[in-house]
Amino acid sequence: MKLAPKPENLLERVALALNLAPRPLLDTQIAFTMARAIQSAAELGMFEALGKSASTFESIAATCGADPTATKKLLDCLVGIGYARWKDGKYSLNKDMRKWLLRDSAHTLVAKLAFQNLEWDLVGKSSQFVRTGVPLDFHQNATPQDWAIYQDGMRDIASSPAIELAKRLAVPRGATRLLDIGGSHGLYSCELCRRHPALTATILELPGAVDRASEIAAREGLGERVTHRTGDALSEDLGEATFDVVMANNLIHHFTADQNGELARRVARALSPGGIYAIGDLLRANHPGAGGGLPAVMDFYFALTSASGTWSLDDIRSWQRSAGLAPQKPIKFPSLPGWVSAPASK
Numbered sequence: 180m181k182l183a184p185k186p187e188n189l190l191e192r193v194a195l196a197l198n199l200a201p202r203p204l205l206d207t208q209i210a211f212t213m214a215r216a217i218q219s220a221a222e223l224g225m226f227e228a229l230g231k232s233a234s235t236f237e238s239i240a241a242t243c244g245a246d247p248t249a250t251k252k253l254l255d256c257l258v259g260i261g262y263a264r265w266k267d268g269k270y271s272l273n274k275d276m277r278k279w280l281l282r283d284s285a286h287t288l289v290a291k292l293a294f295q296n297l298e299w300d301l302v303g304k305s306s307q308f309v310r311t312g313v314p315l316d317f318h319q320n321a322t323p324q325d326w327a328i329y330q331d332g333m334r335d336i337a338s339s340p341a342i343e344l345a346k347r348l349a350v351p352r353g354a355t356r357l358l359d360i361g362g363s364h365g366l367y368s369c370e371l372c373r374r375h376p377a378l379t380a381t382i383l384e385l386p387g388a389v390d391r392a393s394e395i396a397a398r399e400g401l402g403e404r405v406t407h408r409t410g411d412a413l414s415e416d417l418g419e420a421t422f423d424v425v426m427a428n429n430l431i432h433h434f435t436a437d438q439n440g441e442l443a444r445r446v447a448r449a450l451s452p453g454g455i456y457a458i459g460d461l462l463r464a465n466h467p468g469a470g471g472g473l474p475a476v477m478d479f480y481f482a483l484t485s486a487s488g489t490w491s492l493d494d495i496r497s498w499q500r501s502a503g504l505a506p507q508k509p510i511k512f513p514s515l516p517g518w519v520s521a522p523a524s525k
Contacts, residue, residue, distance in 0.1 A: 184209075214295075216256045221292040225253070226280040229263055229272035236270060286338055294332030297325060301484050308483045317484045318385065318433070326388055333429070334364035339514035344459070345370035347510050348522060351453045354378055354423035358449065360412045360442075361430035363388055367459075368426075369399040378424075380405045383415060413438055417449035425450060428459035428520075432481040432489050439490070440498045447502035450525040456504055459520040463489040473517045492521060499523035 184205045186192040194200040220226055228234065228242040240250035254270050257263035262280075264271050272280065279288045301315055308314060321329065344367060357380040359368045368380035382405065389407045399405070412430065425446045431439050446456045461477045464470040474489065482488035496506040504523035512518050 213256075213260055215299075216253060216260070217262065218292050218295055218299075220253060220257060220262075221280065221289050222296070225250075225257075226262075226272055226276070226289070227282060229257075229270060230277055230281045233266070233269040233271040235268060239270060288335045290328075290331035291333075291335040294328050297328060298484075302480070305479075305483055314482060314486060315484050316486070330364050330388065334366050336515070337364065337366040337428075340459075340512045340518060341366045341370040343512050343514060344457075344510065344520055345374040348424075348457055348520065349455065349507070350375055350378070351423050351455060354454075356422045356451075357381070357424045357426070358383060358417065358422040360425065360427045360446075361433075362426065362428065365399070365401075365405050365407075367428055368405050369401050371424075372401055372404050378404070381422075382407045383410050383412060385409070385411065412442060417445050419448050420451045421449045423451050423454050425454070425456045426459065427457075431458060431460050431495070432487060433485045435487050436490075436494065436498075439494075440501055443498040443502040443504070447504055447525060450504075452525060454525045455522050456499060456502075456525075457520050457522040458495050458499075459518065460495075461489050461517045462519055463491045463494075465491060465493075470517070477517065492519065495521045496523070 184195060184200070184202065186195050191200065195202075223243045223245055225239060225243055225245075228239045234242075236251040236254050237247050239245075239254065240247040243250065254263060255265075258265045258270070262273055262276050264273055278284055278286050281287060282289050301317060304315060317325075317329075348371070350371065354375065355377050357368060357371060357378055359365065359380055359382045361384060362368055362380075362382035363384060365380070365382050368382055372378045372380055384407055386409050389409050412427070413434070417425075427442070427446075434442065443456065450456060461481075462470075462474060463478050464474045467475070478488040492509060499506050499521075500523075504525055506521065506523045510520040510522070512520075
């Protein structure tokens with residue numbers, strides 16, 4: 180998947196086709212201003228106000244505690260980019276956006292948009308990263324408030340793929356013990372436990388993540404079956420034949436190849452016979468340009484904010500095989516393009 184300027188009339192189509200339109204400006208000034216407009220509307224509660232009923236800009240400004248003139252400018256921007264509609268002097272939320280931008284929707288992304296305000300500052304240090312080669316390591320420097328915003332945002336992203344994974348992951352028959360390494364908000368564990376009533380889950384997380392993560396699991400009504408354990412995935416003793424299923428979702432991009440290989444060996448030791456180790460993450464393209472823009476952008480993003488960037492499916496399978504595990508067919512997710520769960524059995 181790749182984002183690109185979309186012409187809206189014949190003149191614009193000609194300009195793009197003949198390379199007359201300044202593509203770098205479209206990809207930067209227009210793109211980042213549009214992004215900030217969407218994030219600001221979410222932060223101000225404007226999508227909630229739009230979603231209730233068609234309203235004037237004055238009414239929406241009053242609801243959001245904002246300046247009427249500036250509110251109209253932002254609303255007009257949202258109309259222009261397809262997020263809102265305008266008719267007879269009133270504004271409303273585009274129907275396609277209700278799924279993503281209303282807080283009570285099962286698929287809401289409002290918390291993720293809040294986290295993107297923090298990501299904005301991180302990405303702003305891209306030049307510093309390229310000059311020095313030193314990543315920012317967000318997790319090591321996050322405050323308790325940062326952790327809360329981050330985990331709520333990650334839960335938003337996981338809402339759909341967690342349900343899909345619970346349906347499609349081949350959990351061994353009779354499985355009762357799940358270890359979710361770096362499981363944070365716990366949604367993947369919650370959905371698997373809902374799907375498999377005999378299953379209980381332990382989420383291994385860093386100290387800064389556990390308090391907020393426990394609150395999220397409790398909200399899911401699974402506080403007794405989904406518990407948290409404080410520890411470091413790189414050094415924690417996972418035991419021997421202790422778990423039937425081990426998951427590591429959105430974790431391997433934080434580790435080097437050697438660290439991921441060592442983790443796979445400890446996981447293999449911790450699995451009972453027939454157990455499953457499922458690694459879920461965005462994949463690195465096999466070569467530059469393969470797969471379009473999404474894998475390339477996310478590889479750079481995770482290299483900037485963590486330790487390594489993304490990894491390829493071949494990398495993942497090599498760690499699993501070296502640990503004595505047998506890779507299975509990867510699971511792809513329509514709700515999260517580019518994200519794959521790669522299971523392997525013992």
